[in-house]
Amino acid sequence: MSSGPPDEVRLLPWTEADGKPCYLVGDGTGYLSRIADDTELAQLDTATELLGHATRILVARAWTAGEIHLLALQLTESLHDVRRIAESRGARLLARAQDDSAAL
Numbered sequence: 001m002s003s004g005p006p007d008e009v010r011l012l013p014w015t016e017a018d019g020k021p022c023y024l025v026g027d028g029t030g031y032l033s034r035i036a037d038d039t040e041l042a043q044l045d046t047a048t049e050l051l052g053h054a055t056r057i058l059v060a061r062a063w064t065a066g067e068i069h070l071l072a073l074q075l076t077e078s079l080h081d082v083r084r085i086a087e088s089r090g091a092r093l094l095a096r097a098q099d100d101s102a103a104l
Helices: 031-060 065-103
Strands: 008-015 021-026
Touching (some): 008 031, 008 065, 021 031, 031 065
Antiparallel strands (some): 008 021
16 A cells, blocks of 8 residues: 555646547656646646736727637637646545545
């Protein structure tokens, strides 16, 4: 029996080439976990920047249809990334809560 934390299944912040989700099984401390953490941070930073950009464009009320279309595409992609991060983190929190309650 292992004395460390139990292995968890993590939804990674990227997909396979065909769009299928990628998962990592581990204790959350390895090299690939750190790359996933860094990728999630970059994706969240991008979302923050896009929200600021969208706000500036909409407040200025001076945009072209092409600018709005590009912004919508970028925001959609970013929202997809943020949703995947939320699903991954939520699943890991739920698994930890279940492990904690089972240990009681």
